[in-house]
Amino acid sequence: MKKIAWLKIAGLAVSLSLALTGCGGNNEDNASSAPASSAAGSAAASGGGDTVKVGILHSLSGTMSISEVTVKNSESMAIDEINAKGGVLGKKIVPVIEDGASDWPTFAEKARKLLSEDKVATVFGGWTSASRKAMLPVFEELNGLLWYPVQYEGLESSPNIFYTGATTNQQIVPSVDYLLEQGKKKFFLLGSDYVFPRTANKIIKAQLAAKGGETVAEEYTPLGHTDYTTIIAKIKEAKPDVVYNTLNGDSNVAFFKQLKDANIAAADLTTLSVSIAEEEVKGIGPDFLAGHLVAWNYYQTTDTPENKTFVENFKAKYGADSVTSDPMEAGYTAVYLWAAAVEKAGSFDVDKVKEAAKGIEWNAPEGKVTIDGDNQHIYKTVRIGEIQPDGMIKELWNSGSPVKPDPYLKGYDWAKDLSAGS
Incomplete structure (x- = not known):
């Protein structure tokens, strides 16, 4: 610079x-x-x-x-x-x-x-x-x-x-790399049905294909959707290593409460969310989210x-x-x-x-x-965190220094065809 x-x-x-x-x-x-x-x-x-x-x-x-x-x-x-x-x-x-x-x-x-x-x-x-x-x-x-x-x-x-x-190289891409490095290879992609989750998952699938990961399922629900029993049954059947969650808004309340009702805790199945921060944790309740992962650039901590x-x-x-x-x-x-x-x-x-x-x-x-x-x-700066029982987020990893924005992912060979038609 x-x-x-x-x-x-x-x-x-x-x-x-x-x-x-x-x-x-x-x-x-x-x-x-x-x-x-x-x-x-x-x-x-x-x-x-x-x-x-x-x-x-x-x-x-x-x-x-x-x-x-x-x-x-x-x-x-x-x-x-x-x-x-x-x-x-x-x-x-x-x-x-x-x-x-x-x-x-x-x-x-x-x-x-x-x-x-x-x-x-x-x-x-x-x-x-x-x-x-x-x-x-x-x-x-x-x-x-x-x-x-x-x-x-x-x-x-x-x-x-x-x-x-x-942008993507400051959250999505490094969080997928982090999960792969933790041995999480099988991804279940869950998102709200609009442009951000669909495009993010398009990127994630290309990244996984290039790096030895696997997309075991890809599911979308409308914004405001509140019944996740069928989705959770599909998650159980697919047996992923991680659920990569791009749900937005109050759909997250229903999903995580129903996940707990199904006796699936963070210790049983890792989820990583990119639209749940401290305010959403407060609204959903830390009891339903403790131990789950998030990817952001800032935490209250x-x-x-x-x-x-x-x-x-x-x-x-x-x-x-x-x-x-x-x-x-x-x-x-x-x-x-x-x-x-x-x-x-x-x-x-x-x-x-x-x-x-x-x-x-x-x-x-x-x-x-x-x-x-x-x-x-x-x-x-990129940060991966874990939600704590008190609702705060504990930083597990960061990029060490601010990352230059690369919205078109020009620095990644596996992403060379992604911008076509975007």
């Missing part, structure tokens, strides 16, 4: 610094060109006064609310912290909060409202890939800017999206000075029994990265902010992150 010149960004974080670099590049293969006119980055976004509006768009109702409400909370906390230090370019940030309602057309509709009617400078939002895919053409058409905070299946890059959650402050502040704001999680931390980080890019650009204009964002570093609660100017993803 190029040497980075440090630049202090006044009033953006508590005892945190930013680093800026001039490295750049073009967007990946599937990135489309945005129109020159900007609905979101205009003078209207800042109102020409002492405030600037930003959008927050998450599912505050429906099956995904179990996961998304607290991401909204962490983004709101970041805004409050930045405002307490003077705001951005001397303007206080005013959030306009909308409910995507776990409905992908609603996400597109609300995104259009935020950009066209509210004239927000940027939007923080989404969880499922279906919600992101629904919003993407709106942001590209109106030249808005979306900060997407959740791990996803990769094979995408848009000039109008910054991806602060993990992550040992950094910045995370200690983050957790303390979050509990002080939202209650002592509240927990933090990877998507919450990625949403929080997104707000600070956007604010840093705006300060560096000296403008809220979308195109200027995108250019300024290239190479920005920040000491986030998860550790150092860097915006990759080539694809607008960020460098992230």
Whole structure:
């Protein structure tokens, strides 16, 4: 990586610094060109006064609310912290909060409202890939800017999206490698029936085929599905070494409770989940999840000075029994990265902010992150963890340093055909 010149960004974080670099590049293969006119980055976004509006768009109702409400909370906390230090370019940030309602057309509709009617400078939002895919053409058409905070299946890059959650080589691929190294060769793939699980499993199957693993079964259920008795019977029959779980939302509540009802404990069958973090553990109940594995880039137990402050502040704001999680931390980080890019650009204009964002570093609660100017993803440390009886997650393994994002898996020979048609 190029040497980075440090630049202090006044009033953006508590005892945190930013680093800026001039490295750049073009967007990946599937990135489309945005129109020159900007609905979101205009003078209207800042109102020409002492405030600037930003959008927050998450599912505050429906099956995904179990996961998304607290991401909204962490983004709101970041805004409050930045405002307490003077705001951005001397303007206080005013959030306009909308409910995507776990409905992908609603996400597109609300995104259009935020950009066209509210004239927000940027939007923080989404969880499922279906919600992101629904919003993407709106942001590209109106030249808005979306900060997407959740791990996803990769094979995408848009000039109008910054991806602060993990892409595939920062979660899916290393977690499969970890399981293979632990002797888990036979995989049962279980997911919700939409783009993220299906694409993730397409990648996993290619990886297993190349590395001597085996896919013994592949099953999908609709989002919000609650009867897993037939699936669990199939798991028993297939006798896998591991269930790789890409279920999302409250379907996980039903699956893990019914798994326990079937007398299948973590000691009997390993499951590794990529959409269950501390908030979901709290909602499902640690008794049903203790001993099971997860793959993320951040846990509440992550040992950094910045995370200690983050957790303390979050509990002080939202209650002592509240927990933090990877998507919450990625949403929080997104707000600070956007604010840093705006300060560096000296403008809220979308195109200027995108250019300024290239190479920005920040000491986030998860550790150092860097915006990759080539694809607008960020460098992230990979972590495998085990859910504990108290609901916290114990880190078992990490990548040692932040991993460069590779959304199209160009660094893997076995993945060379995966991006076709994506």
